[in-house]
Amino acid sequence: MSKDEVKDRKRKVEGYEVEEHKKKHHKKEKKEKKHHKKDKKDKKNKKEKKSEDEESIAEAVTNSKPSLSTTGYVQNEELTNVAQSEIDGFLKENEVAIEDPAKMNLRPLLSFSHVSLHKEIQDEIAKFPKPTPIQAASWPYLLSGRDVIGVAETGSGKTFAFGVPAVNALVQNDGKKKQYDGIKVLAISPTRELASQIYDNLIILTDKVGLECCCVYGGVPKDDQRRQLKKSDIVVATPGRLLDLLQEGSVDLSNVNYLVLDEADRMLEKGFEEDIKRIIGETNSKKRQTLMFTATWPKEVRELASTFMNQPVKVSIGNRDELTANKRITQIVEVVDPRSKERKLLELLKKYQSGPKKNDKVLIFALYKKEAARVERNLQYNGYNVSAIHGDLTQQQRTQALNEFKSGKSNLLLATDVAARGLDIPNVKTVINLTFPLTVEDYVHRIGRTGRAGQTGTSHTLFTDQEKHLAGGLVNVLNGANQPVPEDLIKFGTHTKKKEHGAYGAFYKDVDMSKKPKKITFD
Numbered sequence: 001m002s003k004d005e006v007k008d009r010k011r012k013v014e015g016y017e018v019e020e021h022k023k024k025h026h027k028k029e030k031k032e033k034k035h036h037k038k039d040k041k042d043k044k045n046k047k048e049k050k051s052e053d054e055e056s057i058a059e060a061v062t063n064s065k066p067s068l069s070t071t072g073y074v075q076n077e078e079l080t081n082v083a084q085s086e087i088d089g090f091l092k093e094n095e096v097a098i099e100d101p102a103k104m105n106l107r108p109l110l111s112f113s114h115v116s117l118h119k120e121i122q123d124e125i126a127k128f129p130k131p132t133p134i135q136a137a138s139w140p141y142l143l144s145g146r147d148v149i150g151v152a153e154t155g156s157g158k159t160f161a162f163g164v165p166a167v168n169a170l171v172q173n174d175g176k177k178k179q180y181d182g183i184k185v186l187a188i189s190p191t192r193e194l195a196s197q198i199y200d201n202l203i204i205l206t207d208k209v210g211l212e213c214c215c216v217y218g219g220v221p222k223d224d225q226r227r228q229l230k231k232s233d234i235v236v237a238t239p240g241r242l243l244d245l246l247q248e249g250s251v252d253l254s255n256v257n258y259l260v261l262d263e264a265d266r267m268l269e270k271g272f273e274e275d276i277k278r279i280i281g282e283t284n285s286k287k288r289q290t291l292m293f294t295a296t297w298p299k300e301v302r303e304l305a306s307t308f309m310n311q312p313v314k315v316s317i318g319n320r321d322e323l324t325a326n327k328r329i330t331q332i333v334e335v336v337d338p339r340s341k342e343r344k345l346l347e348l349l350k351k352y353q354s355g356p357k358k359n360d361k362v363l364i365f366a367l368y369k370k371e372a373a374r375v376e377r378n379l380q381y382n383g384y385n386v387s388a389i390h391g392d393l394t395q396q397q398r399t400q401a402l403n404e405f406k407s408g409k410s411n412l413l414l415a416t417d418v419a420a421r422g423l424d425i426p427n428v429k430t431v432i433n434l435t436f437p438l439t440v441e442d443y444v445h446r447i448g449r450t451g452r453a454g455q456t457g458t459s460h461t462l463f464t465d466q467e468k469h470l471a472g473g474l475v476n477v478l479n480g481a482n483q484p485v486p487e488d489l490i491k492f493g494t495h496t497k498k499k500e501h502g503a504y505g506a507f508y509k510d511v512d513m514s515k516k517p518k519k520i521t522f523d
């Protein structure tokens, strides 16, 4: 499939969203002009900030005391006492790579006792046995105030990797929260469900220290969100609703100095890029610490990412320069005739949900909303109790389907790529790709809904000649995780198409279903 065909497919899938987006764009033109001026000012400020930071970082480095950061992170004694060989062993075993332009050389934390967080936060996080590698390696830099790009496999604890230092920074030495000073932390996520999940994780921490956190996303009334925004220290948001609230003047982001883009590569794709630029333009450009976290970090977004960041430290776990999947997932790929897919799906469900596996949770991915709706009906017809989550459903239906699947009330969920990234659903045993996604990155995220937090899982993918242009990329991912590569897949060739910014990525974009659809036109 050519690049234009991919774009065309994306447009068809997104139809309504594209049109809505254009209208919004038009309305915002005036505001954009204002922003353009502000952007110029921000760039100037950023330059100034850069040189200030470069000086202070350089100072720390020439002091040759790697344990001391520019903003007060002090390596604790217990960590200082760890033998260098143990540190080296940890870095090697977990394939930790740290690229720091300022070469601060901060040691990873091998245990929670190697970091001095506020007690309430420390007690909460210490319920886990030890930091995951991305937490271990990124916290020292984050606690030092550095910009960080964190790249680690799906299900490896990235939410607390960026969440813990954020909350910790808003607490004073006496354990009380700092005086209210507007919204200080903003985390942006591509989907409502993921925003809500990040919020659920953060309030575990903020509740302990009396901080206010809120979550804003589309598809639900704004009133409560407006009220919450007035008193929140930390906000988790999807871009569309946040921009709506910004436009109507219900939210002030000028104090935000800790900004997180979760699923960062997705957030930097065309479709989100302009929204993200606008949102970032509203934050405190002089003091802002910017974080980007993801499991996939394609080259195509790196340049754009760097325009929002200042001397970022890149912390990656595993060989993240190549697209790699979680190695605890058994990946099965079957090349099939497109017409046999739905029959094949029924066979797979018998395989993965019968006998002792009767109650195992299975997540099925379709590509299109219409396809998902049709398959849902077909499964119900065949006696399956299936929930569905896709963009044609109301937010209430989506939330209910996800909750039922999470709680185990239903054990079969059918989804489009709205559920591909980030969702942490306990005990998903198998992911079935009924239709292959538009990119291999999305494949890695989809199958990452299983095998989380150290568990194992299986993915079963039906691959057809309609996706043959992605065969090379898929073969690389299978090889990278030591998984068998079917002969039929190799027959399609192992050529990998070079991607360009905007021509790849999950097509899914959240829209506000409470709004009435307008006339649909395609470019």
Ligand SMILES: Nc1ncnc2c1ncn2[C@@H]1O[C@H](COP(=O)(O)OP(=O)(O)OP(=O)(O)O)[C@@H](O)[C@H]1O
Residues within 6 Å of the ligand: 128, 129, 130, 131, 132, 135, 152, 153, 154, 155, 156, 157, 158, 159, 160, 294, 295, 421, 422, 423, 424, 448, 452, 453
């Ligand atoms: N230190 C830890 N030890 C064990 N489990 C942890 C630790 N930190 C977080 N977890 C758990 O690991 C699970 C996965 O974490 P999380 O959802 O943050 O993954 P992620 O890396 O963001 O995944 P994705 O790339 O899919 O978004 C969660 O259930 C979380 O509670």
